[in-house]
Amino acid sequence: xxxDVRREAAAGWLFVAPALLVLLVFFFGPVVAGFLxxxxxxxxxxxxxxxxxxxxxxxNYTRLADDPxxxxxxxxxxxxxxxxxxxxIAAALGAxxxxxxxxxxxRGLFRTIYFAPVVTTLVAVATVWRYLYHPRAGPLNxxxxxxxxxxxxxxxxxxxAMPALVLMAVWKNFGYGMVLFVAGLQAxxxxxxxxxxxxxxxxxxxxxxxxxxxxxxxLLFVGVITTIGYFQLFAEPYVLxxxxxxxVNATLSVALLMYKxxxxxxxxxxxxxxxxxxxAVILVVSTVQLRLQREKA
Amino acid sequence: MKGKSLLLHAVLAVGALITLFPLYWMLSAxxxxxxxxxxxxxxxxxxxxxLEHYRALFVRLxxxxxxxxxxxxxxxxxxxxxxxxxxxxxxxxKLRFRGRDRLFSWLLxxxxxxxxxxxxxxxxxxxxxxxxNSMAGVVIPAAASLFGIFLVRQYALSVPDELLDAxxxxxxxxxxxxxxxxxPLCRPALVTLALFTFIGTWSDxxxxxxxxxxxxxxTLPVALAGLIGEHAPDVELMMAGAVVTVxxxxxxxxxxxxxxxxxxxxxxxxx
Numbered sequence: 351x352x353x354d355v356r357r358e359a360a361a362g363w364l365f366v367a368p369a370l371l372v373l374l375v376f377f378f379g380p381v382v383a384g385f386l387x388x389x390x391x392x393x394x395x396x397x398x399x400x401x402x403x404x405x406x407x408x409x410n411y412t413r414l415a416d417d418p419x420x421x422x423x424x425x426x427x428x429x430x431x432x433x434x435x436x437x438x439i440a441a442a443l444g445a446x447x448x449x450x451x452x453x454x455x456x457r458g459l460f461r462t463i464y465f466a467p468v469v470t471t472l473v474a475v476a477t478v479w480r481y482l483y484h485p486r487a488g489p490l491n492x493x494x495x496x497x498x499x500x501x502x503x504x505x506x507x508x509x510x511a512m513p514a515l516v517l518m519a520v521w522k523n524f525g526y527g528m529v530l531f532v533a534g535l536q537a538x539x540x541x542x543x544x545x546x547x548x549x550x551x552x553x554x555x556x557x558x559x560x561x562x563x564x565x566x567x568x569l570l571f572v573g574v575i576t577t578i579g580y581f582q583l584f585a586e587p588y589v590l591x592x593x594x595x596x597x598v599n600a601t602l603s604v605a606l607l608m609y610k611x612x613x614x615x616x617x618x619x620x621x622x623x624x625x626x627x628x629x630a631v632i633l634v635v636s637t638v639q640l641r642l643q644r645e646k647a
Numbered sequence: 648m649k650g651k652s653l654l655l656h657a658v659l660a661v662g663a664l665i666t667l668f669p670l671y672w673m674l675s676a677x678x679x680x681x682x683x684x685x686x687x688x689x690x691x692x693x694x695x696x697x698l699e700h701y702r703a704l705f706v707r708l709x710x711x712x713x714x715x716x717x718x719x720x721x722x723x724x725x726x727x728x729x730x731x732x733x734x735x736x737x738x739x740x741k742l743r744f745r746g747r748d749r750l751f752s753w754l755l756x757x758x759x760x761x762x763x764x765x766x767x768x769x770x771x772x773x774x775x776x777x778x779x780n781s782m783a784g785v786v787i788p789a790a791a792s793l794f795g796i797f798l799v800r801q802y803a804l805s806v807p808d809e810l811l812d813a814x815x816x817x818x819x820x821x822x823x824x825x826x827x828x829x830x831p832l833c834r835p836a837l838v839t840l841a842l843f844t845f846i847g848t849w850s851d852x853x854x855x856x857x858x859x860x861x862x863x864x865x866t867l868p869v870a871l872a873g874l875i876g877e878h879a880p881d882v883e884l885m886m887a888g889a890v891v892t893v894x895x896x897x898x899x900x901x902x903x904x905x906x907x908x909x910x911x912x913x914x915x916x917x918x
Contacts, residue, residue, distance in 0.1 A: 359744035376769060376790075381768075454656075472868070487685045492689065582762070605763050609853070629763075
């Protein structure tokens with residue numbers, strides 16, 4: 351029997367070994383190395399000879415703290431997360447409530463349509479939106495003109511560029527949360543609503559007193575996933591602005607700045623430092639989210 | 648009741664039109680004669696249908712090569728990582744070894760680390776290994792994933808231990824048990840994981856953009872982002888490129904929709 355236990359343990363390690371090895375060499379190792387890289391002034395041109403680069407301590411970080419472009423990227427990314435995130439979740443919840451209403455017919459069809467943008471390739475649909483947003487030839491302004499709005503220079507006007515990114519992201523992502531909310535709604539027993547109706551509770555009261563509290567675990571999950579994903583904003587500004595983050599850095603995100611500094615200018619020390627700031631911010635914000643929700647519950 | 652139902656469905660239908668419009672316009676513009684989609688005001692329906700932009704993409708711009716790269720990379724990542732994640736996930740759920748649960752909780756916690764944190768050193772590592780600008784440079788780092796291990800593990804927890812103990816009493820080795828009991832019983836989770844991985848790898852942009860530098864080695868999204876630079880005014884051509892990039896995964900999703908949607912709730916199952 352003891353031999354069996356040992357054999358099972360050996361098999362256990364053997365089974366996790368290949369995946370663990372890949373993760374260690376190609377993820378965890380580089381994460382640790384990235385932290386160290388952020389403390390150096392390595393650039394790709396200096397890599398030829400050892401000694402051509404130096405350990406500079408926290409200088410990359412202090413320089414970033416003095417760099418207005420970095421703060422612009424932080425502000426843009428926060429805007430995307432804290433405006434785009436709630437809008438996406440609200441759209442997802444709204445769509446889920448509509449889909450889940452008792453009177454709704456053809457649920458499957460609507461669900462498929464609403465979900466389709468989630469599986470589309472981001473770069474491809476961002477290309478489409480780039481033309482939809484065209485100030486004169488874009489169909490969006492054509493539609494807006496029909497109701498007397500516009501014309502808006504979506505991607506050319508620094509005030510509209512971030513909202514344009516948010517609008518596209520809501521369109522692309524709300525279906526994901528919607529599916530989770532529908533599953534959450536279906537887990538709420540109908541008898542609770544019946545009891546509430548007998549007590550004379552209206553739709554809005556039912557939503558506030560029953561649906562939202564019971565959906566809290568789903569809301570938390572969707573909230574955290576959306577936040578983590580939105581902080582990594584990259585392909586949207588890359589494609590919509592031709593890799594620049596323009597106009598005048600209005601759509602420059604932290605990940606795009608890291609890409610530009612690290613892989614375009616090969617200033618790898620600064621790039622690594624930017625990536626770690628992004629990590630730290632994600633860690634803090636998602637921890638706060640979890641805490642806040644736990645306290646409320 | 649009647650009026651309420653009508654209003655509800657009207658709202659749903661307007662939502663559906665808004666959601667579909669960008670995809671409709673992409674397809675419609677890709678079939679328009681040159682210049683029609685960028686006219687002022689732009690056409691919403693092609694005056695006549697033409698495949699000339701698709702022909703230009705495949706004949707003149709050789710996008711078939713990028714298509715093939717995408718298929719090969721997404722296929723290889725899917726095959727390898729689904730297998731490695733299945734092995735590890737099964738082990739974390741069903742094989743008892745010391746330190747197992749602590750190791751798993753570390754891996755779970757590591758899911759908050761954004762991929763960008765590893766990218767610069769990973770690039771330097773692959774450069775040393777001579778894997779920059781090669782398919783292997785995209786495939787190998789993706790050969791296992793935290794999410795995949797997590798998904799398989801959660802699903803495998805529901806396999807009853809009695810079944811495995813009975814097989815052990817009959818003298819079956821652990822690999823044999825994994826192969827003939829584990830894999831078949833975890834099939835729903837594995838199919839879902841494979842589907843997620845294929846679509847995710849197909850759509851992935853930042854890492855392939857970093858590691859591939861030769862146009863002929865680009866995946867479709869990287870090639871498409873590159874095309875905009877040169878052909879931005881050529882709306883119909885760009886829309887055809889978008890269709891070629893989106894259509895394979897969209898069709899894959901439509902044919903395996905149930906699996907995909909079931910998988911989303913599977914991935915959110917709590918401890």
